[in-house]
Amino acid sequence: MRQFVQGIVENNHQATHLLQILRQIQSRFHYIPEEAIEQLSGLLNIPRTQIISVIEFYSFFHLTRRGRYELLISDSITDHMLGKKDLLGYLENKLAVAVGEVRPDGVVSLDNTSCTGMCDQGPAGLVNGYALTHLDHSSIDKIAELINQQKPLSEWPSELFQVDDNIHKSGLLLNQQLEQGAALKAVLTRGIKETLTEIDKSGLRGRGGAGFKTAMKWQFCSEEQQTERYVVCNADEGEPGTFKDRVLLNTYADQVFEGMTVCAAIIGAKQGFLYLRGEYLHLHDKLQNILEQRRRNGLLGTNILDAGWNFDIEICLGAGAYICGEESALIESLEGKAGIPRNRPPYPVTQGYLGKPTVVNNVETFLAAASIAVNGGDWFASIGTEKSKGTKILSISGDCARPGIYEYPFGVTVQTILHDCGADDVLGVQVGGPSGSFISDQEFERKLAFEDLATGGSFIIFNTSRNILDMVHNFTHFFAHESCGFCTPCRVGTSLLQKQMDKIVEGHGSAGDVVALEELCQLVKNYSHCGLGQTAANPILTTLERYPDLYQNRLKEISYEPGFDLDGALETARRMANRDDAGAHLAQIEVNEHE
Amino acid sequence: MANKIRVATTSLAGCFGCHMSFLDIDERMLQLVEVVEFDRSPLTDIEHCTHCDIGLIEGGVCNSENVHVLREFRNNCKILVAVGACAINGGLPAMRNHIPLEECLNEAYLDGIGVENPQIPSDIELPLLLNQVYPIHEVVKIDYFLPGCPPSADVFWKFLTDLIEGREPSLPYELVHYD
Numbered sequence: 001m002r003q004f005v006q007g008i009v010e011n012n013h014q015a016t017h018l019l020q021i022l023r024q025i026q027s028r029f030h031y032i033p034e035e036a037i038e039q040l041s042g043l044l045n046i047p048r049t050q051i052i053s054v055i056e057f058y059s060f061f062h063l064t065r066r067g068r069y070e071l072l073i074s075d076s077i078t079d080h081m082l083g084k085k086d087l088l089g090y091l092e093n094k095l096a097v098a099v100g101e102v103r104p105d106g107v108v109s110l111d112n113t114s115c116t117g118m119c120d121q122g123p124a125g126l127v128n129g130y131a132l133t134h135l136d137h138s139s140i141d142k143i144a145e146l147i148n149q150q151k152p153l154s155e156w157p158s159e160l161f162q163v164d165d166n167i168h169k170s171g172l173l174l175n176q177q178l179e180q181g182a183a184l185k186a187v188l189t190r191g192i193k194e195t196l197t198e199i200d201k202s203g204l205r206g207r208g209g210a211g212f213k214t215a216m217k218w219q220f221c222s223e224e225q226q227t228e229r230y231v232v233c234n235a236d237e238g239e240p241g242t243f244k245d246r247v248l249l250n251t252y253a254d255q256v257f258e259g260m261t262v263c264a265a266i267i268g269a270k271q272g273f274l275y276l277r278g279e280y281l282h283l284h285d286k287l288q289n290i291l292e293q294r295r296r297n298g299l300l301g302t303n304i305l306d307a308g309w310n311f312d313i314e315i316c317l318g319a320g321a322y323i324c325g326e327e328s329a330l331i332e333s334l335e336g337k338a339g340i341p342r343n344r345p346p347y348p349v350t351q352g353y354l355g356k357p358t359v360v361n362n363v364e365t366f367l368a369a370a371s372i373a374v375n376g377g378d379w380f381a382s383i384g385t386e387k388s389k390g391t392k393i394l395s396i397s398g399d400c401a402r403p404g405i406y407e408y409p410f411g412v413t414v415q416t417i418l419h420d421c422g423a424d425d426v427l428g429v430q431v432g433g434p435s436g437s438f439i440s441d442q443e444f445e446r447k448l449a450f451e452d453l454a455t456g457g458s459f460i461i462f463n464t465s466r467n468i469l470d471m472v473h474n475f476t477h478f479f480a481h482e483s484c485g486f487c488t489p490c491r492v493g494t495s496l497l498q499k500q501m502d503k504i505v506e507g508h509g510s511a512g513d514v515v516a517l518e519e520l521c522q523l524v525k526n527y528s529h530c531g532l533g534q535t536a537a538n539p540i541l542t543t544l545e546r547y548p549d550l551y552q553n554r555l556k557e558i559s560y561e562p563g564f565d566l567d568g569a570l571e572t573a574r575r576m577a578n579r580d581d582a583g584a585h586l587a588q589i590e591v592n593e594h595e
Numbered sequence: 596m597a598n599k600i601r602v603a604t605t606s607l608a609g610c611f612g613c614h615m616s617f618l619d620i621d622e623r624m625l626q627l628v629e630v631v632e633f634d635r636s637p638l639t640d641i642e643h644c645t646h647c648d649i650g651l652i653e654g655g656v657c658n659s660e661n662v663h664v665l666r667e668f669r670n671n672c673k674i675l676v677a678v679g680a681c682a683i684n685g686g687l688p689a690m691r692n693h694i695p696l697e698e699c700l701n702e703a704y705l706d707g708i709g710v711e712n713p714q715i716p717s718d719i720e721l722p723l724l725l726n727q728v729y730p731i732h733e734v735v736k737i738d739y740f741l742p743g744c745p746p747s748a749d750v751f752w753k754f755l756t757d758l759i760e761g762r763e764p765s766l767p768y769e770l771v772h773y774d
Contacts, residue, residue: 560736573723
């Protein structure tokens with residue numbers, strides 16, 4: 001082991017590479033052994049406690065040994081809608097291992113994981129980090145057999161790992177695949193300043209959801225005093241129901257890299273990073289090859305296009321943390337630390353990676369920027385609405401005939417989208433993922449645009465056979481799991497929301513419980529440090545507003561009932577004291593006890 | 596004095612520190628008993644509640660007896676108040692929540708150093724321990740919460756005088772500011 005760790009560190013000797021180093025150790029040993037932590041601490045000159053805190057922070061790192069085949073099943077609501085629960089039970093039986101456990105022979109472990117971004121081809125999972133799609137009984141039979149025979153992953157049939165793009169509707173951006181280098185040549189011809197003017201003219205706003213004007217962000221960064229600057233592409237697509245970045249990186253990667261390079265030319269950066277979520281490990285080698293090819297073709301590295309530009313891109317893989325999609329948490333993670341959001345301001349454009357001016361943009365934003373560099377600002381601005389120019393690429397999943405990728409001009413109505421993807425009998429749509437909002441069937445005339453429904457692209461459809469509270473329950477558990485733990489309103493609040501929601505859904509709620517839930521929602525929303533906590537109550541708040549009866553109907557007509565099994569809480573004591581008399585039991589609800 | 600406000604108090608899994616702090620209202624107690632009459636309370640030694648206006652509960656819920664006492668208070672008190680950190684969060688006794696109950700009982704009655712005649716106590720007179728210590732609002736409905744470990748005498752005074760004088764109780768920042 002010493003040699004193995006020594007070997008990795010020789011290639012990556014900086015503490016900023018801690019995540020990448022830990023990924024390799026985890027993948028080799030299926031956990032991070034104590035000796036490795038000690039050794040890393042010495043080699044990288046960081047305290048062992050800091051390394052442990054990083055290991056404990058990310059879902060894909062473990063301090064105790066996982067199975068040689070580590071199987072994770074995606075827990076997105078879309079996977080549940082496709083029968084995930086039943087499949088998980090089937091897997092447990094087939095592999096003789098319970099969820100959350102490692103089989104005693106150490107061969108396999110099984111667990112849940114947050115949405116893996118395969119919502120249009122679920123139920124999905126990961127085996128040793130590699131994406132599995134379209135899971136069903138027959139593929140699980142096959143997987144169980146391969147695991148029991150201990151076949152290396154390289155010998156598994158490729159159809160298990162088949163990931164499809166499912167592009168069903170292309171628009172402005174997806175219709176036109178740029179020739180490699182086209183955007184850079186356009187910048188060279190038009191001039192750097194002029195290109196920024198075109199991007200400004202295009203009205204392009206950030207595609208991650210927040211919608212900050214791209215040209216303004218780049219301009220601010222280029223005006224900073226410090227000349228060491230960075231470009232970061234945020235491909236930590238963790239919002240359940242979003243998978244467009246996976247498709248863009250699979251089929252349009254060259255153009256995304258080109259967008260990053262255009263940005264680098266404008267802001268004067270020499271180094272860029274693609275922060276790729278760990279769940280998209282299957283794309284890693286392909287992307288590395290494209291980068292290599294671009295270097296060979298003089299589009300990346302030193303003296304790009306003989307114009308004297310120097311810029312290179314490094315791919316950094318995440319390790320299972322939704323919060324790293326928040327730009328300042330992402331930067332922390334790039335620096336090899338736990339992904340805890342920073343205080344903002346200062347914003348990354350002034351103090352980002354290593355404290356230097358940094359532009360962080362979404363994959364789709366860079367893709368659009370490259371197209372704009374070629375086609376000009378007016379081309380882009382001619383489409384869309386007043387405040388939302390251009391198109392938006394949507395990830396559509398849930399109850400519809402054709403889940404997948406759809407590109408629409410901004411301003412499209414929910415109704416049009418539902419019609420195009422073949423959704424009937426629709427109860428409502430979750431727009432923008434769990435942190436967005438739930439739209440009822442009375443609101444299908446609403447428009448996708450920053451003026452009305454702003455979205456990062458997640459669009460999950462629910463038909464009338466679905467129970468909204470199941471969805472809210474799933475989302476609320478998701479946030480409690482993904483809270484980074486830094487601030488109390490979110491760390492404690494999301495757990496309390498989960499507990500209170502469980503209580504109501506399981507039928508233990510009574511008169512005051514919905515009011516208490518709503519108060520808690522306001523507290524978590526108003527006092528949390530970052531966007532995660534500020535939006536964690538949205539699933540409850542947006543459905544409570546639209547369907548108050550749904551909640552009220554779950555309540556019992558008594559003044560109060562405990563949310564846990566009171567008599568069950570005496571079980572251990574009863575067994576140990578060997579008692580079963582009346583005094584050794586408690587009624588769940590008091591039947592008027594008169595002394 | 597039939598129209599005095601009736602107050603009951605008790606300590607569940609607590610240390611009586613909140614009660615001691617309540618007594619720190621000192622001479623204001625004389626003012627209080629002008630308008631208040633104590634029902635069940637360690638101060639009166641009355642064993643069971645009758646109908647009361649206000650019930651003050653110190654401590655969390657650690658065993659079956661706590662559940663019965665808490666329910667008796669809820670049934671008899673118009674307003675039920677969680678007093679202090681243990682009632683609100685489980686507090687110090689809840690430190691055992693990280694250890695399985697079986698291990699706690701084994702350590703205390705079977706394997707611990709100096710244990711003689713090791714056996715788990717078993718008698719119908721003894722309340723059984725719950726698997727964890729619970730905050731009281733997870734067992735019955737609670738109307739108000741007085742934070743602090745313990746809440747200061749001034750907190751008790753402000754809260755009770757608000758209620759008695761018919762105001763919605765509110766604690767100014769100075770009274771709930773601890774550093």
